[in-house]
Amino acid sequence: MAEEPQPPNVQEGADAPDVLPANAEDRKAAQAMSSLDTKGDEDAAPKKEIDLKALNDAMKNLGVGQESKASTAAAKKEDAPKKLVKVDQADVTLLVDQLDMSKAKATELLRAHDADAVKAMTAWVTAAV
Template structure:
């Protein structure tokens, strides 16, 4: 014969998460846990919309400390088609990679080749 269970234990429920660090985190956790509460009476749940909104706003996939890197502005550099052909044949790179390499080195094929060989070594 099974022993009676306390009324606050739900079937399939896991251990409660450890308490959150800050007061704001605790409020957010309380708001989210109130959504998960099992209401057998069928009454409308009383949800703190402000706390729920704050909790949802604070959810983030990215780390808050990470600052997005600024994209470098692409300079309008005129690239000689002969240089592109030379680098494609000699370095055996695809044309888009060669164009990028030449733009990084202001269209100078010699500097681009030196940089590629140095980086590859």
């Protein structure tokens, strides 16, 4: 293949020139992301703290911070140890028949409401509305 002639200011193997984003939010996000790439022989703890701050700033500028707060709360709720609740099979059958759901879902609903069929059914109906 024939190579195309390069302009005189282009060097082989050089990085592409940095292009500044158009709006201020994009510039802030780019600056935060570039600060993650900085290298140095500083103490590990302050660098990690700076990296986390830069990452959080970049995430906020991208609009991801709001979702991550909600997902963090959900993750904490899921990580909490589930207490063992003995569920009566008659209650499971009642929920399956009356609320038209699977046995697994009915069992999960009863466990979430301390095996109280009335609380579970009330929660299911009010959540559906």
